[in-house]
Amino acid sequence: MAEDALVIFTPSGKRGRFALGTPVLTAARQLGVDLDSVCGGRGICSKCQITPGYGEFPKHGVTVAADALSEWNAVEDRYKRIRGLLDGRRLGCQAKVMGDVVIDVPPESQVHKQVIRKSATERHIEMDPATRALYVEVEEPDMEEPSGDFERLARALKAQWGIEAIDADLTVLRRLQPVLRKGEWKVTVVLNRGNHDAAHRVLDIFPGFDERPLLGLAVDLGSTTIAAHLCDLRDGRVLASSGLMNPQIRFGEDLMSRVSYAMMNPGGDVEMTRAVREALNTLSGEIAGQAGVAAEAIYEMVLVCNPVMHHLFLGVDPVELGQSPFALAQSSSLSLDTREVDLTALNRNARLYVLPCIAGHVGADCAAVALSEEPQKSKDMVLIVDVGTNAEILLGNEDRVLACSSPTGPAFEGAQISSGQRAAPGAIERVEIDPVTKEPRFRVIGSDLWSDDPGFAAATAVTGITGICGSGIIEAVAEMRLAGLVDAGGLIGGPEQTGTQRCLPYGRTHSYLLHDGRAEGGPKIMVTQGDIRAIQLAKSALYAGARLLMDEIGVEKVDRVTLAGAFGAHISAKHAMVLGMIPDVPMEKVTSAGNAAGTGARIALLNRAARDQIEDVVHHIHKVETAIEPRFQEHFVNANAIPHAVDPFPELRKIVSLPEVSFNTGGSGGEGRGRRRRQEAG
Structure with missing residues (x-):
């Protein structure tokens, strides 16, 4: 035993x-x-x-x-x-x-509150929400013309606002008569009309002219994190942004692991559905509290997510998404009552709109990115990369747009990393390594000072230095390559090979000591060979997906790259290109779109016409399936090198010098001597 x-x-x-x-x-x-x-x-x-x-x-x-x-x-x-x-x-x-x-x-x-990196991006959005509040004056009952109060409300809305038809459920009908009389036949009505609804739905009714908050929630339901933006439906302002880790992580860090969990554990899909719905209820209450409003003022939610999350949230078994041909239960958009999916923290009559999915592994989150960034209107060839546990990639211009998803895994989020953690105060988020001394300096979330700045210790005394988040590990690996601590194959050199005692033996490999806080009761934070491998696998999947789309559309290079999501907002273009995460382009042609999926969700929340637009656009986006495309594996293997085994990256080499080092067998000089000593010692 x-x-x-x-x-x-x-x-x-x-x-x-x-x-x-x-x-x-x-x-x-x-x-x-x-x-x-x-x-x-x-x-x-x-x-x-x-x-x-x-x-x-x-x-x-x-x-x-x-x-x-x-x-x-x-x-x-x-x-x-x-x-x-x-x-x-x-x-x-x-x-x-x-x-x-x-x-x-x-x-x-968790001690350290997560910092949601997917903050709302500044964006002008033309206001035309599906949910709005209208003031209306209703005729009083007349025995000479008998009719119901609801029918007279409908006539008033048609005469005063041009609304052809309305309907309502029993919760509204029960309140209708006392509210009309209290308001002396003058009321404010909250209405919602989904894109395919014949009638406007009455969600609420208040006596007189009422200007209480009318709010909507735009949610980006990711595999690892859930981010939400609380918006004023009257003027479009973002009142609060918040988020939390997706609790489904305990069932599997990546999507296929969750599908496997559902397949191997009877009722596993129900468990995951319950977990994510509870998380959304919690998040709705927290974000309302953050804005100082009641969650009952949230009358609509717009949700974007990948296909597996889409099915698990809706309570649809995702098993078909785990095997070819990766069939969706439904790809078109959905309009539902939030009660149908157990979202009880919002207004009792709130509505939910889910953007359409593009294909089996390219979901509503990718559709939201397309809505935000509009590649179909681009004159030049643009590559849009939304990096997460499952990367969504769009490539195209006004002639044609392609899409694929790539299974990058959670390493970019700080998971599967030895000292990794989510983005929270105390997490290392920026790293620089001196190429001569090999000494690091870094910044942590919660302080603008670098670790070698005066006052850094005092500034980080409360949070401490607790680990390294996704942006930090990406920059650390790229900086190690630039400083000659890691070779093109991803191997970390030993102390004799690299000239620094920070490269420590770690099992049969080496690690790089980024920070040792043990004297102050903190952790020893290292970048291990396993961490390098995790980042290599993630970035190779990302690059291979982009190259596959380039093959399909028939181009050897792209004109510009747009980085979306938390990654795009917090990683420098230089570090992304040193790693070989994205194709080689001039550095000024790499831009950040912030949380484009979240922005797309906000656009759909605040502009009803945008929903028609994206529902049309997704029908013209061509899906490329990486899982069954043989060239994906070839591109993946070549992309394992840092930055790449075959592609020369001429634009990158204009601005950085990549050391020609090799720590594998067949090296020379000190490298060989270092290996012999270890072998003799063994």
Whole structure:
């Protein structure tokens, strides 16, 4: 019988083996997992709540048995009775490891609040929302002309606003008569009309002229993060932006892992659906509180997401998306009552609009990017890359637009990285390495100072230096290549090869020491060979997808590149090109579009005509399926090199010099001597 067990924490991806009987909180602390506790593990504060996952986890290579944690105990029982504990939650200080287990740390149990990098991008949007409030004066009842109050409301709206037809559900009809009389037959009506609806839906009614908030929520439901923008439907202002980690990460970090989980665990799709809907309810309440308004003022949500997230959110089994021909249950747009999908935190009559999907692996998020960036109107050849756990790529101009998705995985989000974490105060987000001294300097989220600036220690005393987020690891790897610490194949050199003691032995490979905070009680933050490999795999998938589209459209180069998403806003074009994430273009031709998917969702929320536009555009975008295209693998292998094994990247070489180093067998000089010493020592 095994004496220890594998514990995997999500969303961080950190893992380790622990003796049976180890409290989950102890395991989290030893791994540097962000799990809160202020009572010293005595079961008093309840800050260390966790959610264990059970069943098959193919991505992690484990099967979690029902008895993977110790039994529910009296402390947890008392806490649930007195204070309440969500079903499925355990207290990390009480639950003990008894077998291999996957444990999710929910946002409220994390010490460092996540910084949502997908902030709202400044954009002029012509206001024509599907949901609006209208003041109307209704005729009083007349015994000479008997008719219902609702029918007279309909006549008034037609006469005063040109609205041909309305309907309403029972919740509105029950309030109609008292509101009309209280307002002395003058009322404000909240109406919604979906693109394919014959009639306007009455969502709410208030006595007299009422200017209370009328709000909408634009949501970018990503595989790793969920970002939302709360908008005023009267003037388009973004009142608040917020987000959280997608709780489905505990079922699998990438999309195919979640499909596998649904296939291998009966009811797994239902679990994932419930988790993401609960997260959206939580986010809706939080973002309303952030703006100082009631969530009941949110009358409409527009949602964009990839196809797997689309199906899981709607409660559709995603199994068909896990196998050829990757068939969608429905690709066209959807207009629903939010009650149908258990979004109860919004107004009870709120409406939901989901943008259309383009094809099996190219979803509504890509459609939203197309709505925001309009490649079909471009005179030159533009490549638009929306980087996330599943990258969406568009290539084209006014003649033709192609699209594909590429499975980059969560490394760009800071997951699967040894010291990786989500974007939160204290996370390293910018890195520079001196090519001569090989010494690093960095910046962390929450401070504008670099680590070698006076006052840096004081400025980061509260947050500490806790790990490295996605933008930080990307810049770190690119800087290591520029400084000659990593060769073109992605190998980290040893101290003799690189000339720095920061390159430390790490198992059978080497790592680069970025920061050692152990003296202050902080972590030792390194870039390991495994981290380099994770970034290589992610960037190779991205570049291969772009090259595949270029092959299909018949071009050897593109005129410009637009980087979308959190990545585009926080990574320099130079570092992206040094890694070989994007094709070679002049640096000034690489621009950031911010969170283009979120912007597209906002456009669809605030402009009803834009919904017609994107529903037409998606029919003319040609989908290229990377999963069955043999050239994808060839491009992927070539793209493993940093920046590339074949493509010369002439524009990049105009501005940087890439050291000609090789740390593989067959090197010369100090490299060979370093290898011989290690072999002799072994």
